[in-house]
Amino acid sequence: MSGGQTLSEEQKTALKNAFEDIDINGTGKISKSELRAALQLIGQNPTSEEMITYMERLGDGDFTLDEFLEYVEQRIPIKSxxxxxxxxxxxxxxxxxxxxxxxxxxxxxxxxxxxxxxxxxxxxxxxxxxxxxxxxxxxxxxxxxxxxxxxx
Incomplete structure (x- = not known):
């Protein structure tokens, strides 16, 4: 499966929970270096090569929850x-x-x-x-x- 999928409500909830688990300081943001950990919390296990590809697509800065959900939905294939x-x-x-x-x-x-x-x-x-x-x-x-x- 490639990116560009529509996330189900269950997937969005799982991603939101993963985001909140990673955002231990409650800032409302996670860094791009925390992207892999958030994906692993929902059962994804991207390879180092996949993470390099995902990171190349990112600009500088952190993700808000909405940005994180949009980025995952548009660019990262989520396995069933x-x-x-x-x-x-x-x-x-x-x-x-x-x-x-x-x-x-x-x-x-x-x-x-x-x-x-x-x-x-x-x-x-x-x-x-x-x-x-x-x-x-x-x-x-x-x-x-x-x-x-x-x-x-």
Whole structure:
């Protein structure tokens, strides 16, 4: 999907919430350097190359909420929940040879520390694993449960 789409009310609400989460000082503005973090809060994971393209299209200064919504709607392709879920499942399947939709703690840690534009550090991965202990069963995670947690 390319930019220029019409955002649904649900997407606008998610973007507004992400904007407010990033605008921790309550200034009503976010910087262009915070654009990626706002997009990640709604389940998008733009690559470094995509972010370079998005940033080239920007002028100087910060975004107000309305400017942010307009910019995203006109210039940034927003993936559907189905596309996000498929990408996540594809990433997990690379480490799930027997296709049982279970991933070991070790495999999950490997995914989180080796893949993506900004892989987690070993320490952050350990912290994440500790925070997920309530859904771990015998050292394994159900991929569908992980997807639901990460995608909200």
């Amino acid at each position: 929940q189905e596309e996000i879920d498929k990408e996540l499942m594809d990433a997990f399947e690379k480490f799930n040879d027997d296709r049982d939709f279970l991933i070991s703690k070790e495999e999950f840690k490997k995914v989180m520390t080796k893949l993506g534009d900004e892989p987690l550090t070993e320490g952050d991965a350990e912290y994440l694993l500790e925070s997920l202990r309530n859904i771990e069963k015998n050292g394994m995670f159900n991929v569908a449960e992980l997807a639901r947690l990460f995608m909200g």
